[in-house]
Amino acid sequence: MTLTGQDPALLRRLNAVAVLRALHAVDEATLTELVRATAISRATVEDVIAGLQDEGLAEEVSPKASDPRPVGRPAKRYRFRAEAGYVVGLDIGPHKVLALTADLTGRIVDTRRSAVSPQAEPDERLAAARTVVRRSLRAAGVRTGQVRALGVATTGVVDPADGKVVIADRLPGWAGLDLPAALDGLANGPVLVGNDTNLAALAEHWRGAATDADDVLCILAGRSIAAGLLIGGKLHHGRNGAAGEIGVMRAFGWYTALDRFLAYGQDRPGEGAPSKPAAERVFEAVRQGDQQAAAIVRDFARDLAKGIGAAVLTMDPELIVLGGGLSGAGELLTKPLREELAKICLFPVRVEPSTLGSQSVALGAVRLALNKVEHTLFSV
Template sequence: MVELSGGDPALLRRLNVVSVLRALHGAGELTLTELVRASRLSRPTVEEIVSDLGQQGLAEEVRSDPGTPRSVGRPAKRYRFRTEAGYLAGVDIGPHKVLCLVTDLRGDIVGNARAEVDPAMSAADRLAATREVIERATRGHNLRALGVGTTGVISEGKVVISDRLPDWQGLDLAGELGAGRPYPVLVGNDTKLATLAEHWRGAARSAGEVIYLLVGRSISVGLILGGKLHLGHHGSAGEIGVLRAVGWYGALDRVRSYGPERLFAAVRHGDPEAEAIVAGFVADLATGVAATVLTVDPQLVVIGGGLSQAGDLLAAPLRAELARLCLFPVQVETSILGAESVALGAVRLALDQVESELFSVTEG
């Protein structure tokens, strides 16, 4: 970025502001000299902009600790991006729980709330529980955006297709949770948001092409292509489990009947029956995963959801099966995010919205 002159003064001014704000946001804290260098603007322009950003509450000068030894000469002015200038919330609305995480503008968690819910609960009661959890988690925080993750195919904030929660299909979730709120509410599919979280803060941070496999009470897939979450034309990319021939509908039955924790504990002790169940499950799982691997050619497959806790007891046999079925071996890892992955992905969805507003070259 270089300092601009001529043309539309308001646009040029905004471009310069965005340059300074991006530099400060990316680094967190910079001296004035570092900020001038990073933004490639003149010192007087940068000083004027950081003053304006300070008035907006987005930046502030970092004062030296009186007890810190000072070097000879005038101390360098240092500024920081105010991560507490606003807050974000991410909500996971599932069959068994509602979880809300609250973060600052860097995505660091500052609060949370949770409620256990019943899979048979009506949509009205589930929404009431969700509102109560959001209220508890966000009390005292000035929200700038709310992200929501839930089961089903999601399009424009609405649940287009869903068969896991009563009365959920057709629900305008963004409208229900956004009514009367001064900030945007964005809604996404739970698996896809868990995929987004894994790419942001999890095992897939350095990968451009990722298959995320959510294996818990059901099996579903999310995709990162070219470093971005891939939704597809209808928001249903990766929903290969609907094909009965893939075998995912019944794949979890024997795992559930044995009990996942008990099953993998038995595998650790070399139990032949448990080993056979896991081998059968991996064989069922691998058909759909291999088809996706052959389509996407990913750098990485990440196993998330409850069964990811099995670690290499699940990842290793899947890795071996994919090596047998696919053209090239593929790296298979388990998620490091645990039960917060969907809510964290919802935070990332909200953060993307806020960062888009902060760095937009047009104001308003």
């Protein structure tokens, strides 16, 4: 449908957005396919495509040698230029900083990681973050001026209005930090900040275990335990950005739940220093039939279910995604967790392990940045 009205500039923008959306959604398309997808006249689509080419957002695609030779003149094909800009997703955690550089379709073109100490001061951690981002851009052949947005994930409570860290008990000196200002200059666009577990939930909805669900409770269980909420396909931050901070209620047992893994094997001094993380040793022992290890996992699942059950009874989600380091245990943990939740919840709820591994948080930061860029590209 070609729109008409009193404002020619508005009409041009509406038509441009419609064509750009249609082109962005496919690998490539002919003018006829774009006319069909947008219900805009062919002449208007041709004008829009010419404008998008001038802006560097679209280009004509040359026929491949393997394509069948058509009778008559071949139809011109066009594609969205994903390389017209880039975004970076940055995960700043207690033990590492991880940067993912992606094009405008979300294709990851480089991954960089650096270890940091949990005791590192803010200046040291921020310096490591800036270095990782610059190395990722350099490796991908991307200039800072091409980066349209930088998404940043951090532990702690983040003010959804301005991206400042309000509460952060896991990183020394991190509370009160203005991350958008601290990381200014790494992108030719906005610096957007979100809580790490919230962004993990966003990533699971985008490319992970929750692509078929809109009401999702995401749990990150690793060196600590945290929750993120996705309601109606959108992140739920709460008024102060503290939605999902279940672990602060010590009655739920999340503060001490992980101590169960640390205690395993301490009564076996003859075995020497452990070569693997405590939780990994426990799950490995469960696979070998160790009853003590199996009891530890059951008790941990019971502790985990207390907080998760409270959230389930509050939001009634379609799906619980278990991410973080412990998600690698798969059914060894999700099965007893389902059993414990069945005792608490009114209705059965799906529990699935994350499919994104250690990159889930950084991928969520990429998606956060892409959301901003796409809003700019597709807004009227």
